[in-house]
Amino acid sequence: MDTVIKAFGLVFQFDVMVAVVASAFYGLTVGALPGLSATMATALLVPVTFYLSPIAAVATIITASAMAIFSGDIPGCLLRIPGTPASAAYTDEAYAMTRKGQAETALGICLWFSALGGIAGTLSLMLIAPLLAEMALSFSTYENFWLAMLGLMCSTLVARSSPIKAIAAMLLGLLITCIGIDNPGGVPRFTFGSTDLLGGIEPIPALVGVFALAEVMRALTEREPPKIENRKLGSILKGQWQLTKEYPKQQTRGNIVGIIIGVLPGAGADMAAWVSYAMSKRFSKTPEKFGTGHPEGLIEAGASNNASLASGWVPALLFGIPGDTITAIAIGVLYMKGLNPGPSLFTTQAESMYALYIIFILGNIIMIPFGIIMIRLASKVVGAPRSAVMPVIMIFCAVGAFATAGNNLFAVWCVAFFGLFGFVMEKNGYPVAAMVLGIVMGTMVEQNFVTSLIKSDGSVLPFFDRPVSSVLAAMTFAALLWPVFSWTREWLRGRSRTVAA
């Protein structure tokens, strides 16, 4: 109880409150602008968090990402253009409701069920994380190695692309972390005589490049989205309670699927929305209504993507394994603030963890009033011309990376390089999220790998000896072989069909 009171003391401070409110509006704005993702919002926040207290820093990330995921639904509803990729799954549905003259209801569903989903996700984080932490305290380097490998493999499985390209992307990320002097031998590795490379590639400039600069580049190759016309909207929350009572099953299922996908490394809000929307359609009694402006799928998927946000922090806080691309950035901030991820975080920094839960709940509650304000202002915010927003973001990429790297221009080169690299990768079907996971986790994977090998005197057998590590190893190999299995099944099915015909 004492820790909870302390946690409230940590949260309800002037700087934290200012940080929450400011990042809420920032997140809502960025999310509502088409082409700017929640991950980009988080990446651009990092230099600001550098100068905040640890709790305020984490609070800005939590609030901004939750708000951005919700507000991505706004242009989806009004324009049929998802504000963030996490809204893409149900944009058609929401827009169909708007065309039927139910824009208020559609926006209301997105807001209300986003907030409820966010709170459900937080509850799961509060329940799962401490339980797992107790278990994880007994893990040795073998378990940690397999857990990290499993995380990396999951990130390749969930990528909506070729699994081989995803694995290649992930390995490229791991290779990038080999650069520098921070390795088991302490020798300069892949530095090619450059003093800048001795320190290695910092994850933050790389992430800013991949998630922010690459978005600016992509925007240059795409058409300017149309403007939202100024329309009069009625009461946003009217009828939402009715819908909550009408679709309890869809909502619960959306929350649970979102939580599970959030915990899976590398899979985040966009994946959660796609899976939940498909699931809602499959289990619906009226699947034919989907796509015509039916609230069912919207409720399930809208709850799901926000639920995934909080549970994405479970592996991030416990093992330093990002649950999604947003927590990939958050892990960097946690290290920067001395809140190094690990199971002991829940005992030594218990009040900080409680503070984190409180911020999550708080963020999802204030989402409702702030969200309503944003919906009313949407036509003005989304109307901001791209030619004014994008150049400013580009400058932020440069200066932000420069500031986080201790005023080093090498970081700006990193941003430019990774922006280009990420853009080319994405164009050619290599999922950047997998590479980012590699970059964030590389050092940890290598440490556990080499320490384990040293302990075992170079033998691989002890990697499979302990019960937990053998289970994790089996799961990793299953994840590696899953694409082969699913491809064979489809191939066999295709063949039996041609034989039958």
Place this chain on the structure above:
Amino acid sequence: MLLSDRISGSAIAALGAVAFFYGSKLPPVPGQQVGPSAFPMVIGTGLVICGGLIVFGIGRHFEEVAEADVAHHATPEELAPLPAWRNWLALLPPALLAFYALASETLGFLPTAAIMVLVASLAFGAKPKLAVPLAIIAPFAINLIFLKLLRVPLPGGILPFPW
């Protein structure tokens, strides 16, 4: 910037091979079997295998499924092709960042950022009526945020921040 799988796969395999050989040349830690070379060699091997599989088009099927899904959800306007030169325009932001890295120390933040904003804004199709004021105001505002709020001194150069 669309490369064929053959090219990107071979590049990955070649990079893997280089990582493997470079890794194997690293000096070992005395008295230990495993040192800094183990991890790059494992990754290098993995990259060679993946690159090879990509060259032979294995796993391409999964991509086609995902692409069809995206096309199914896109609006017709989004799918309409843009002129090819627009693709090359994407090189502009990294080029401008390189310009920042090279010029900001001598020119100073304000002029460098002003040039970057002006060029980028025009590339996005802004009229000079918008681009010029933006190029003057935005760098000032950003400099103010970083200097006063975050206490990051940005390079002064020929035109330092006036207060």
